[in-house]
Amino acid sequence: MNKEDFQEKFWGGIFGVIAIAAAIGEVFANGISLPTILGGVKDVSGTLVVVVLLVVFIKQLPRKLKNTSEILEQNVEKWGSDNAPLIFKAQGYVSAKGSEYTQGFLLLQNPRNFASLSNLNPSSPDWIDYAKYGGGKKYTGKFIDLPDYRTMTENTAKVQFIMEQSHFSKMPEISKIIDDIIYSINIRYKDIATASRIGSSYKFTVSFKKIVTTEDIDEFVEILDYVLSLVKVVA
Incomplete structure (x- = not known):
């Protein structure tokens, strides 16, 4: 939502509340009678729609989550x-x-291994060998470096992507890619x-804003997925 939309809905709602309060006050000031009550109802009903829009608008505002880092972790790990x-x-x-x-x-260092790995249990020793950081068999290579999840909810989230795996380094156009x-x-x-190259x-690194809302989390995971999609194209 842009600044103009925000101001229009916010101030429209505030003045709507003031108008309703004034209409109710006018009923009491003029004495409670059927004509004054009907006039007050007419005035209030004409302004109430603006106040309802303000309430809906406030409910839709992004809110800081109580456990942002935990939700961020769940979403990234699921990805x-x-x-x-x-x-x-x-x-x-x-x-x-x-x-x-x-x-x-x-x-994964060698895309040819993808098919056989798809049939492995993630808790099996063979699978775990692939997940070992700096494993001696070099089945896999570093791809993404992340700060801890809490840090990304307190400061600018900066992620490092590495494309030094063997099948990339052999590509003559890897630098341009x-x-x-x-x-x-x-x-x-x-x-x-x-994004900027080191x-x-x-x-290369990708700097993202401090992660505060569910929308931030969704956008962050979307960027991770977008980069992985580009890597799939060139692998």
């Missing part, structure tokens, strides 16, 4: 599960010294997020 076995929530994540990132997702992905993010989400590396 990860829904996209497995293409991505895995990193098990045993190790934060670099001084890094703001404390968790992340891994991306990363630039194209960043461009696409900045065009699609120009009002809520900013030097000449195969990494």
